[in-house]
Amino acid sequence: xxxxxxxxxxxxxxxxxxxxxxxxxxxxxxxxxxxxxxxxxxxxxxxxxxxxxxxxxxxxxxxxxxxxxxxxxxxxxxxxxxxxxxxxxxxxxxxxxxxxxxxxxxxxxxxxxxxxxxxxxxxxxxxxxxxxxxxxxxxxxxxxxxxxxxxxxxxxxxxxxxxxxxxxxxxxxxxxxxxxxxxxxxxxxxxxxxxxxxxxxxxxxxxxxxxxxxxxxxxxxxxxxxxxxxxxxxxxxxxxxxxxxxxxxxxxxxxxxxxxxxxxxxxxxxxxxxxxxxxxxxxxxxxxxxxxxxxxxxxxxxxxxxxxxxxxxxxxxxxxxxxxxxxxxxxxxxxxxxxxxx
Amino acid sequence: xxxxxxxxxxxxxxxxxxxxxxxxxxxxxxxxxxxxxxxxxxxxxxxxxxxxxxxxxxxxxxxxxxxxxxxxxxxxxxxxxxxxxxxxxxxxxxxxxxxxxxxxxxxxxxxxxxxxxxxxxxxxxxxxxxxxxxxxxxxxxxxxxxxxxxxxxxxxxxxxxxxxxxxxxxxxxxxxxxxxxxxxxxxxxxxxxxxxxxxxxxxxxxxxxxxxxxxxxxxxxxxxxxxxxxxxxxxxxxxxxxxxxxxxxxxxxxxxxxxxxxxxxxxxxxxxxxxxxxxxxxxxxxxxxxxxxxxxxxxxxxxxxxxxxxxxxxxxxxxxxxxxxxxxxxxxxxxxxxxxxx
DNA sequence: CTGTTAGCGCCTTCAT
DNA sequence: ATGAAGGCGCTAACAG
Numbered sequence: 268x269x270x271x272x273x274x275x276x277x278x279x280x281x282x283x284x285x286x287x288x289x290x291x292x293x294x295x296x297x298x299x300x301x302x303x304x305x306x307x308x309x310x311x312x313x314x315x316x317x318x319x320x321x322x323x324x325x326x327x328x329x330x331x332x333x334x335x336x337x338x339x340x341x342x343x344x345x346x347x348x349x350x351x352x353x354x355x356x357x358x359x360x361x362x363x364x365x366x367x368x369x370x371x372x373x374x375x376x377x378x379x380x381x382x383x384x385x386x387x388x389x390x391x392x393x394x395x396x397x398x399x400x401x402x403x404x405x406x407x408x409x410x411x412x413x414x415x416x417x418x419x420x421x422x423x424x425x426x427x428x429x430x431x432x433x434x435x436x437x438x439x440x441x442x443x444x445x446x447x448x449x450x451x452x453x454x455x456x457x458x459x460x461x462x463x464x465x466x467x468x469x470x471x472x473x474x475x476x477x478x479x480x481x482x483x484x485x486x487x488x489x490x491x492x493x494x495x496x497x498x499x500x501x502x503x504x505x506x507x508x509x510x511x512x513x514x515x516x517x518x519x520x521x522x523x524x525x526x527x528x529x530x531x532x533x534x535x536x537x538x539x540x541x542x543x544x545x546x547x548x549x550x551x552x553x554x555x556x557x558x559x560x561x562x563x564x565x566x567x568x569x570x571x572x573x574x575x576x577x578x579x580x581x582x583x584x585x586x587x588x589x590x591x592x593x594x595x596x597x598x599x600x601x602x603x604x605x606x607x608x609x
Numbered sequence: 610x611x612x613x614x615x616x617x618x619x620x621x622x623x624x625x626x627x628x629x630x631x632x633x634x635x636x637x638x639x640x641x642x643x644x645x646x647x648x649x650x651x652x653x654x655x656x657x658x659x660x661x662x663x664x665x666x667x668x669x670x671x672x673x674x675x676x677x678x679x680x681x682x683x684x685x686x687x688x689x690x691x692x693x694x695x696x697x698x699x700x701x702x703x704x705x706x707x708x709x710x711x712x713x714x715x716x717x718x719x720x721x722x723x724x725x726x727x728x729x730x731x732x733x734x735x736x737x738x739x740x741x742x743x744x745x746x747x748x749x750x751x752x753x754x755x756x757x758x759x760x761x762x763x764x765x766x767x768x769x770x771x772x773x774x775x776x777x778x779x780x781x782x783x784x785x786x787x788x789x790x791x792x793x794x795x796x797x798x799x800x801x802x803x804x805x806x807x808x809x810x811x812x813x814x815x816x817x818x819x820x821x822x823x824x825x826x827x828x829x830x831x832x833x834x835x836x837x838x839x840x841x842x843x844x845x846x847x848x849x850x851x852x853x854x855x856x857x858x859x860x861x862x863x864x865x866x867x868x869x870x871x872x873x874x875x876x877x878x879x880x881x882x883x884x885x886x887x888x889x890x891x892x893x894x895x896x897x898x899x900x901x902x903x904x905x906x907x908x909x910x911x912x913x914x915x916x917x918x919x920x921x922x923x924x925x926x927x928x929x930x931x932x933x934x935x936x937x938x939x940x941x942x943x944x945x946x947x948x949x950x951x
Numbered sequence: 952c953t954g955t956t957a958g959c960g961c962c963t964t965c966a967t
Numbered sequence: 968a969t970g971a972a973g974g975c976g977c978t979a980a981c982a983g
Contacts, residue, residue: 273960284970289962299968314748319725320666321960324975329662339694340687349682352708361722364706366694380703383661406656494895523895530897550892553836553865555872615976626954631978639952663976666959 272315281309292317323385332576333381335365335374335391342548343565344392347417350569351390358577360387371395378403388413388576393421396460413579417572418563419463427579427590429572433463436561436596437470440515440543443559443598445478447606449513449541453486453504455497455525457517467517467545486511490521497524505532512540513604519544519551519560526556526603541604557601564594614657623651634659665727674918675723677707677716677733684890685907686734689759692911693732700919702729713737720745730755730918735763738802755921759914760905761805769921769932771914775805778903778938779812782857782885785901785940787820789948791855791883795828795846797839797867799859809859809887828853832863839866847874854882855946861886861893861902868898868945883946899943906936 274288281288283302290298291306323329332355336344352362363384365377374394381389389412393400401421408414408426416428444452454471457464468487475482485507490496497520504511505528516522522544526536534540536556544551544560551558571592582588616630623630625644632640633648665671674697678686694704705726707719716736723731731754735742743763750756750768758770786794796813799806810829817824827849832838839862846853847870858864864886868878876882878898886893886902893900913934924930 271960274962275960285960286962286971287969289960290969293962297968302968316721316724318666318727318960320662320671320727321975322962324660324662324666324959324977325961325963327975338691339681340684340691342682342684345682345687349680349708352681361705361726363703366691379658382658384703385660385662550895553892553896555897613976616978617976627976628955628978629953631976632953635978641952644952660976663959664978666961666975667977667979669959 271318272313273318274315277306277310277313277315280313281305329385329387330360331363331381331384331386332360332573333363333365333377333384333386333389333391335367335377335381335389335393337369337392337394338366339364343418343546343563346565347392347569347572350566350571351573352569354570354573354577367394369394371397371400374400375403378407382407382411386412388415388580390415390417390572390576392416392418394419396421413576415572415575415579417568419461422462425589427575427588427592429568429575429592429594430463431563431568431594431596433466433596434470434473436545436563436598437467437515437517438474439470439596439598440545440559440561441471441474442478443600444513444515444541444543444604445474445480447513447537447541447604450480451486451509451511452480452513452515453488453511455490455500455514455516455518455521456487457490457492457521459489464517471515490518492518493520494524494527497521498528499524501525501528505529505534513542514540515543515545517545519546519548519558522558522560522603523550523554526554526558537602537604537606541606543598543604547599552599552601556603559601559604560599562597562599564597568594613660614655615660616657619648619652619655619657622655623647671727671729672702673705673726673728674702674915675705675707675719675726675728675731675733677709677719677723677731677735679711679734679736680708681706685760685888685905688907689734689911689914692908692913693915694911696912696915696919709736711736713739713742716742717745720749724749724753728754730757730922732757732759732914732918734758734760736761738763755918757914757917757921759910761803764804767931769917769930769934771910771917771934771936772805773905773910773936773938775808775938776812776815778887778905778940779809779857779859780816781812781938781940782887782901782903783813783816784820785942786855786857786883786885786946787816787822789855789879789883789946792822793828793851793853794822794855794857795830795853797832797842797856797858797860797863798829799832799834799863801831806859813857832860834860835862836866836869839863840870841866843867843870847871847876855884856882857885857887859887861888861890861900864900864902864945865892865896868896868900879944879946879948883948885940885946889941894941894943898945901943901946902941904939904941906939910936 274285278285278288288306291303367374420428456468488500490500514525544558547560547562551560616627620627620630630648633645709716762770798810830842832842856867886900889902889904893902
């Protein structure tokens with residue numbers, strides 16, 4: 268049976284006191300090398316395991332960091348998490364991952380759960396922007412522990428964030444399509460309640476106007492970020508009086524749907540129609556007709572978010588700091604929009 | 610500043626004792642409805658958060674469950690985790706995810722970390738099968754907490770597991786290729802130190818012999834599970850005196866590599882060559898030439914693993930039980946191997 | 952139904 | 968360099 272062995276057990280065996288055993292494990296204290304190694308050895312032999320819970324309770328520091336994402340079964344978030352983990356684990360932090368499934372209630376529950384677990388910080392990609400979520404996040408950040416946004420942020424004062432420049436991403440993609448000779452560029456826009464999608468749309472608009480191309484309302488279709496939605500949106504676009512000759516999609520999945528629809532209609536890509544997606548999902552480069560996309564550097568984003576947390580936790584907690592890190596998006600030109608090298 | 614509020618703070622304010630406050634939060638105890646709701650209300654107003662760490666320490670139960678996977682940025686494992694989470698979260702468990710990156714040292718570290726964190730159980734997909742890992746796992750399982758294997762197991766007595774029938778998966782895939790008229794079927798075999806890959810190879814062999822097809826050593830190429838390795842292996846196969854007319858790949862990524870190589874050599878798929886992968890990665894159905902694959906039902910696997918854990922934790926701990934759940938693989942026939950409906 | 956007491960495992964002054 | 972004592976926040980007897 269369990270028979271958990273504690274520092275008292277090993278103290279008794281060595282005829283010393285628990286305090287000494289404790290000191291042996293927290294090397295900083297002054298303790299003779301002899302007893303130190305003796306303690307460590309016997310602890311090992313007795314199969315002793317430090318109880319992090321007790322440690323955390325006593326120290327007021329759990330070494331847990333909470334990570335909240337919409338979902339984990341997405342290449343993007345999985346890579347962000349990987350980045351976070353790699354950065355944090357070497358510093359002795361363990362991460363606890365929570366998923367919201369884009370549900371506001373779950374999001375609030377997750378925050379509560381993490382606070383209950385006494386995490387030392389929270390890294391969050393927000394799903395929702397209700398007033399309630401906003402006020403809870405504001406309160407957590409200003410009263411308790413460091414909270415850092417990544418990818419999807421709320422614009423709240425005093426809260427740090429690590430994002431990519433979605434505006435620039437949208438701009439680059441659109442500009443590229445213009446350079447390829449496309450003049451009637453449509454946009455599959457995502458959920459406009461999320462700032463990232465708004466920014467991509469704005470980048471698209473700016474690129475058009477900078478290039479003296481008229482913005483047409485009818486060329487912007489709001490779609491979910493999945494294949495089927497992309498297909499339907501494209502069908503709609505192709506049915507217009509004056510159909511577009513290119514699509515910049517705010518999501519790779521919708522871009523794939525667009526391509527499927529175009530193929531069904533026997534429209535040649537990229538000769539007669541160009542497509543650019545967003546997110547650099549693995550399949551975009553696997554396709555025979557590889558899909559141009561905007562890389563968001565998810566792993567680097569995670570690493571950066573972790574670094575900001577570490578800075579935050581190490582400074583004097585009275586001195587709140589706000590750090591807004593904005594990563595640069597990278598346009599990956601592939602077959603779906605490359606007329607030169609085709 | 611933090612100013613953590615405890616049950617004592619709210620007890621003082623209400624002029625009652627901390628025990629009563631505690632009881633209010635653990636509804637089972639006998640306590641008057643009046644005080645109960647009073648406590649809950651004021652606790653809420655004071656922004657009180659239960660300290661799960663203290664609770665866990667006191668109760669000897671953390672409500673944490675550790676999950677160890679090779680990596681999280683894989684569709685398969687992400688979905689397994691999702692299944693685990695959905696099953697466990699409703700029961701009040703929080704999961705802590707660790708990645709091994711297929712590194713034996715990390716694997717052992719992860720186990721230690723989780724034990725230190727006082728998890729109530731460990732769900733693990735093993736990366737490695739060294740003697741050391743084996744003995745640690747054996748020891749954890751028999752002396753401390755429930756440990757359950759999923760997908761990748763070690764064959765140790767008394768330890769439960771949830772896996773899919775990889776043998777059958779290999780058999781189904783190969784049999785299907787035979788039915789499509791292929792007679793010279795090659796196999797891209799994975800790391801044979803992992804049982805899952807051994808089983809897939811064995812299923813392949815059995816399907817051949819059941820159909821009176823001679824097994825040829827030269828048709829089995831051991832490759833890593835990535836695109837490049839699949840390409841190279843296929844190049845090698847095509848260079849044989851008597852090259853194959855089909856490939857059953859133990860990995861979807863290698864299958865994709867195979868297809869890329871075949872296309873470069875202008876070999877028509879599926880007319881002149883059929884390919885079947887394993888894992889049902891998202892891209893397999895996204896491709897224009899969609900790839901046949903074996904579905905491993907990752908989400909269900911995760912749910913099942915969680916359920917087995919819950920059973921284990923709820924029975925008398927003296928009574929160790931071993932439960933081997935084997936899920937049935939599902940062959941998904943797509944364009945890369947479908948000669949009938951093409 | 953509520954108060955009192957003790958202790959989960961650990962660390963950290965304060966002594967010595 | 969080590970021992971003694973108290974407490975982190977909570978709950979579970981045991982009283983009453």
